[in-house]
Amino acid sequence: MLGDERWDLDLHESAARSVLNPHDPGSEDLPVAGVLPAILQAVGKSAPVILKAPPGAGKTSLVPISLLQAGLVADGQLVLVQPRRLAARGAARRIAHLTGSKLGQQVGYQVRFDRCASPQTKLLVVTPGILLRRLAEDPLLENVGCVILDEFHERSLELDLTLGMIDRIRSTLRPELNLIIMSATLDPAPLLKFLRSSSVPPISVECQGRSFPVNVHYTPSRSRQPIEQSVVETLPDALDQTSGDVLVFLPGVGEIKRVHQRIDSQGIASDFQVDELYGDLSAESQDAVLAPSEHRKIVLATNVAETSVTIPGVTAVIDTGWARVMTFNAAVGMPSLRMQPISQASAEQRAGRAGRTAPGAAWRLWPKPSHAARPKHDLPEIQRADFSAAAMMLAAWGERDPFDFPWLTPPAVESVARAKQLLSWLGAIDSADKLTAIGSRMLxxxxxxxxxxxxxxxxxxxxxxxxxxxxxxxxxxxxxxxxxxxxxxxxxxxxxxxxxxxxxxxxxxxxxxxxxxxxxxxxxxxxxxxxxxxxxxxxxxxxxxxxxxxxxxxxxxLLLAYPDRVAKRRSRDSDKGLMVGGRGVRMIAANRIGASELFVCIDVDDKGTDAVVRMAAPIERDWLSQDWMQSVDEPFYDPTRQAVIARRRDYFHDLILTESPLECKPSPAVAEQLATFARPMLWEWMNDNQRSAIAFVTRVRFVAHWMPEADLPRLDDDAIDDVLVQLCQSRTTIRSLQTAPWLEHLKSRFDYPALQRIDKHAPERLIVPSGNAIRIEYQEGKPPIMAVRLQELFGWGETPRIAAGKVPIQLHLLGPNGRPQQISEDLASFWKHTYANVRKDLRRRYPKHHWPEDPLIAQATRNGLKPR
Known part of the structure; x- marks a missing residue:
C-alpha cells in the first residue's frame, strides 16, 4: 500500500470479514480479501483508491460487495464500470449470486440495449458509454456514492473520458464522491500523479495473485498458413499434454466460426465440448460457456476472455497472437476494426489463464525471437481512436476546449481537429463548438x-x-x-x-x-x-x-451522415473514383450504383493504392448541401502547353464535381502557379535565353565577393526569385517569361551610383591594344576570363586587373584558328619566357599572320594579319 498517510486498518477488518462468507465459501480464499480493510479505510476517508490485483483475485466481486456491506455508500448507488458488455453482465450475475439476491433487485446491470435493474438497485454494473450518457443528463451524479472503474488497463477512450469527468466532479463540487480504479496490469504511478489534486491523497493497493506455473511453447518459425489451420494443428498437443479445458484466443468471430468448423469436420475433438465466446453472445449463451461441464471443453474466444471474464478449469491456452482493435482511419474518416499483433502484456495475460487452478501450458503461435519485437503494452485508445463521440460528449458537458479537460493521456491535436470538423459537417456543433439541437439528440x-x-x-x-x-x-x-x-x-x-x-x-x-x-x-x-x-x-x-x-x-x-465520404467516378463507366479528401477509391463489382456519377462510400477497406468500397449508395448532385458547395475560378499549370490555364470548378468540400475552361488572364494566383513551375528550370532556360541577365548577375556577385566595401544590394537566389514573381504578374506562359526583360528588372534593383561601381570593378568588356572591346566572362568560384587573339595584345606588358586591382583576368590567348594556344594570368612572364616558342610554331603554320620578334613594341592588329 502506497500513500502519504498510514492507515489504521483494524477499524475495517470486521467489515471486510463480513464479505468473506456469503453464498460462496471459496471467497474467503480469494487474494483480494487480504487488502479489503485497506480499501474500506481509504473509502471511508474519501481517498481515491488504485487497486492492482491479478485476474481471478476476486476484485470485481468482493470490492463492491464489501463497500455495500460496510455501509460506505448508504446514501447513494455504487456504480461498477466494466469496459465490455459481456463482462458487465457476468459481473452482475456473479455479485448477485454471492449476495444471495435476485439479479435486477439489489444488484443490476445496464449495457447498450440491455437493462436489468430496478429502483431498489444499489449496485449497478454498467459499461462506460452508459455512465457517460448518464453524466450528460446528471453531471454531478447526485445519486451515486462511489464509482469503480474496473479493468482500467484496457484504457478505452470512454474509460479515460469517464475518469476525467469523475475527477472534475470530485475536484470541484463533490469531493465525497468515492473513486476506485482497479486493474490486473496497471502501473499505478501515472494515476497517483493524476489524482494528486484530490482533497485526500490517493492510495495504491496491490495484492498478489494465486497462480500456478505455466509452461510457454513457441512455434519454431513464422507460419504462412491460415490462423485456423495453425490452431487445429496445435490442439492435439494441448489436449494430450494437459488435463483441463483449452482456451483458444482468436482475432474475431469469423476466425472462431472457421476454427469450430474445422474441428467438427476433422473430428479432432469428438469427445470434447466446443464453445464459442465473444462480445455479442446472448446472456444465456454466455452463462453456458462459463458454467462448469462434465466434459472437457475447448473454448474459442476473442480477447474478451483475456481479463474480463473468468473461465474455470482452463489449463491450456492456444494464443494466435492477434486481436481486432478499433482504430481510426484518417484516410476514410471512420473507425474500423483492424487485426494487429497483441502486446507482450496481453500475451502474458492470456498465458496466465492456463495457471489459475493448476499448472498449465500455453502455446504461442509465433516464434520466440519475434516476441521481443511486440510492443510491451497496448496503446491507449485515445491515441488511435476516433475522437468525434468524445468531442460531442465534452460539448454536452460545456467543455469548450478539449485540451482543458483533465486527461490521463491527452488526445492528439489532429484527432480533436478532425472530430470537430466532422461534428460541424454533421450539424452536431455550431461555430462556437456548442452542441446544437441535432447534436443533443445524437448524443x-x-x-x-x-x-x-x-x-x-x-x-x-x-x-x-x-x-x-x-x-x-x-x-x-x-x-x-x-x-x-x-x-x-x-x-x-x-x-x-x-x-x-x-x-x-x-x-x-x-x-x-x-x-x-x-x-x-x-x-x-x-x-x-x-x-x-x-x-x-x-x-x-x-x-x-x-x-x-x-x-x-x-x-x-446516408448523405447527411457521410458528407465527407462522397465520391465521384473518374470516368463514366469506371469502377474507380475520388473521394472527398483526395483518397482514391475502387468499387467492388457487386456495388449497385448504376450509372450514377456520385456515390457515398459506406463501407470502405483502406488497403492498397485505392481504398476498396465494399458498400456504396448512389446520390444525386442536387441533394448535396449548398453550405459545402462552392464555384471557384482556378488557374493551374499545364506541362504540355508550358502555360497556366484556367478552369471554373464546382466543388463539394474539396471534391471537383464539374469543370469548364476559362480564358486565363494574368493575376496573382496565375503568377504564383507560373512561378512555382518556372523555378526548377529557371537557370537552365535563362542560360539559353537570358545570357545578358545571367552575366549581370555574376558580375554583381563578383563585385560583392571581392569588394564588400562597394556595399551593393544583394542579388542572391531570393532576389532572383523576387524578380521572377514580379515578371510573372503580367504573364501566363513559360515562353513569355523566357523573353521577358530580365536585365532591365535586375538592374532596376540598383541605383545609378551602384551600377557605376559594378561597371568600374567588373566591366562587361575591356578595350585591348587592338582597339577592340573584348567581353569578360564571369563565373562564380572561378577567375574572370577574357578570350582574345594573341596579336590584339601586342604592346600590353602586364595582365589587366579588375576589382580595384585585386583580381587578374585570366587570358585565353587565341591562335588564328580561334583556339586557346596559351592560358595565362601573368602576361609579362608569357612574353618573356613562352612567346618565342609559340611564335616559332604558329609562324610556320600561319605565315600570313603577324608574328613580330618583340611583342612589347609591335603594333597590335584586330584580325591577326600583318599590318599594311
Missing part, C-alpha cells in the same frame, strides 16, 4: 455520431424503421451468411424486413438476425424518446411510401 443515441445523424435524418424523411434496421446492420455483426451478402444497404434492409414479416428468406444467421431486430427496435424507441425530449410534435400516422421512394430517402439520409 442520446448509443451509436457512432454518423449513424446517429443518419437515424435523425431518416426520421425527418419518415423512413425511421428502415433506417433503424440499416443502423443495426452498420453497427452489429452481419446476419448474412458469408458470400451471400446483398450488395447494397437498401437490399439488406429489404431482405431482413421480409424475414421479420415471417417470409421465407435463405442465407441468414438466425441468432445474428434476431440481434439486428432487437437493436433496431431499441434504436427506434430511443429515437422516439429523443424526439419527445427535444419537444418535437408527434408526427402521427405516416402514409405508405413506395419502395423506390424509401430507397431514395435512405440514400439522402
Amino acid at each position: 442520446r443515441l448509443p451509436v457512432h455520431p454518423r449513424v446517429a445523424r443518419f437515424l435523425i435524418a431518416a426520421e425527418d424523411l419518415q423512413v425511421a424503421e428502415d433506417a433503424a434496421i440499416a443502423a443495426a446492420l452498420l453497427t452489429e455483426r452481419t446476419p448474412f451468411v458469408s458470400g451471400n451478402v446483398p450488395s447494397d444497404l437498401a437490399s439488406q434492409v429489404e431482405t431482413l424486413q421480409q424475414f421479420f414479416q415471417r417470409k421465407p428468406v435463405a442465407n441468414l444467421l438466425v441468432a445474428a438476425t434476431k440481434n439486428i431486430q432487437r437493436v433496431a427496435d431499441q434504436l427506434l424507441r430511443i429515437l422516439a424518446s429523443s424526439r419527445s425530449g427535444a419537444g418535437s410534435e408527434d408526427r402521427g400516422d405516416v402514409a405508405p411510401i413506395a419502395l423506390g421512394e424509401k430507397e431514395e430517402r435512405l440514400r439522402r439520409s
Whole structure:
C-alpha cells in the first residue's frame, strides 16, 4: 500500500470479514480479501483508491460487495464500470449470486440495449458509454456514492473520458464522491500523479495473485498458413499434454466460426465440448460457456476472455497472437476494426489463464525471437481512436476546449481537429463548438455520431424503421451468411424486413438476425424518446411510401451522415473514383450504383493504392448541401502547353464535381502557379535565353565577393526569385517569361551610383591594344576570363586587373584558328619566357599572320594579319 498517510486498518477488518462468507465459501480464499480493510479505510476517508490485483483475485466481486456491506455508500448507488458488455453482465450475475439476491433487485446491470435493474438497485454494473450518457443528463451524479472503474488497463477512450469527468466532479463540487480504479496490469504511478489534486491523497493497493506455473511453447518459425489451420494443428498437443479445458484466443468471430468448423469436420475433438465466446453472445449463451461441464471443453474466444471474464478449469491456452482493435482511419474518416499483433502484456495475460487452478501450458503461435519485437503494452485508445463521440460528449458537458479537460493521456491535436470538423459537417456543433439541437439528440443515441445523424435524418424523411434496421446492420455483426451478402444497404434492409414479416428468406444467421431486430427496435424507441425530449410534435400516422421512394430517402439520409465520404467516378463507366479528401477509391463489382456519377462510400477497406468500397449508395448532385458547395475560378499549370490555364470548378468540400475552361488572364494566383513551375528550370532556360541577365548577375556577385566595401544590394537566389514573381504578374506562359526583360528588372534593383561601381570593378568588356572591346566572362568560384587573339595584345606588358586591382583576368590567348594556344594570368612572364616558342610554331603554320620578334613594341592588329 502506497500513500502519504498510514492507515489504521483494524477499524475495517470486521467489515471486510463480513464479505468473506456469503453464498460462496471459496471467497474467503480469494487474494483480494487480504487488502479489503485497506480499501474500506481509504473509502471511508474519501481517498481515491488504485487497486492492482491479478485476474481471478476476486476484485470485481468482493470490492463492491464489501463497500455495500460496510455501509460506505448508504446514501447513494455504487456504480461498477466494466469496459465490455459481456463482462458487465457476468459481473452482475456473479455479485448477485454471492449476495444471495435476485439479479435486477439489489444488484443490476445496464449495457447498450440491455437493462436489468430496478429502483431498489444499489449496485449497478454498467459499461462506460452508459455512465457517460448518464453524466450528460446528471453531471454531478447526485445519486451515486462511489464509482469503480474496473479493468482500467484496457484504457478505452470512454474509460479515460469517464475518469476525467469523475475527477472534475470530485475536484470541484463533490469531493465525497468515492473513486476506485482497479486493474490486473496497471502501473499505478501515472494515476497517483493524476489524482494528486484530490482533497485526500490517493492510495495504491496491490495484492498478489494465486497462480500456478505455466509452461510457454513457441512455434519454431513464422507460419504462412491460415490462423485456423495453425490452431487445429496445435490442439492435439494441448489436449494430450494437459488435463483441463483449452482456451483458444482468436482475432474475431469469423476466425472462431472457421476454427469450430474445422474441428467438427476433422473430428479432432469428438469427445470434447466446443464453445464459442465473444462480445455479442446472448446472456444465456454466455452463462453456458462459463458454467462448469462434465466434459472437457475447448473454448474459442476473442480477447474478451483475456481479463474480463473468468473461465474455470482452463489449463491450456492456444494464443494466435492477434486481436481486432478499433482504430481510426484518417484516410476514410471512420473507425474500423483492424487485426494487429497483441502486446507482450496481453500475451502474458492470456498465458496466465492456463495457471489459475493448476499448472498449465500455453502455446504461442509465433516464434520466440519475434516476441521481443511486440510492443510491451497496448496503446491507449485515445491515441488511435476516433475522437468525434468524445468531442460531442465534452460539448454536452460545456467543455469548450478539449485540451482543458483533465486527461490521463491527452488526445492528439489532429484527432480533436478532425472530430470537430466532422461534428460541424454533421450539424452536431455550431461555430462556437456548442452542441446544437441535432447534436443533443445524437448524443442520446448509443451509436457512432454518423449513424446517429443518419437515424435523425431518416426520421425527418419518415423512413425511421428502415433506417433503424440499416443502423443495426452498420453497427452489429452481419446476419448474412458469408458470400451471400446483398450488395447494397437498401437490399439488406429489404431482405431482413421480409424475414421479420415471417417470409421465407435463405442465407441468414438466425441468432445474428434476431440481434439486428432487437437493436433496431431499441434504436427506434430511443429515437422516439429523443424526439419527445427535444419537444418535437408527434408526427402521427405516416402514409405508405413506395419502395423506390424509401430507397431514395435512405440514400439522402446516408448523405447527411457521410458528407465527407462522397465520391465521384473518374470516368463514366469506371469502377474507380475520388473521394472527398483526395483518397482514391475502387468499387467492388457487386456495388449497385448504376450509372450514377456520385456515390457515398459506406463501407470502405483502406488497403492498397485505392481504398476498396465494399458498400456504396448512389446520390444525386442536387441533394448535396449548398453550405459545402462552392464555384471557384482556378488557374493551374499545364506541362504540355508550358502555360497556366484556367478552369471554373464546382466543388463539394474539396471534391471537383464539374469543370469548364476559362480564358486565363494574368493575376496573382496565375503568377504564383507560373512561378512555382518556372523555378526548377529557371537557370537552365535563362542560360539559353537570358545570357545578358545571367552575366549581370555574376558580375554583381563578383563585385560583392571581392569588394564588400562597394556595399551593393544583394542579388542572391531570393532576389532572383523576387524578380521572377514580379515578371510573372503580367504573364501566363513559360515562353513569355523566357523573353521577358530580365536585365532591365535586375538592374532596376540598383541605383545609378551602384551600377557605376559594378561597371568600374567588373566591366562587361575591356578595350585591348587592338582597339577592340573584348567581353569578360564571369563565373562564380572561378577567375574572370577574357578570350582574345594573341596579336590584339601586342604592346600590353602586364595582365589587366579588375576589382580595384585585386583580381587578374585570366587570358585565353587565341591562335588564328580561334583556339586557346596559351592560358595565362601573368602576361609579362608569357612574353618573356613562352612567346618565342609559340611564335616559332604558329609562324610556320600561319605565315600570313603577324608574328613580330618583340611583342612589347609591335603594333597590335584586330584580325591577326600583318599590318599594311
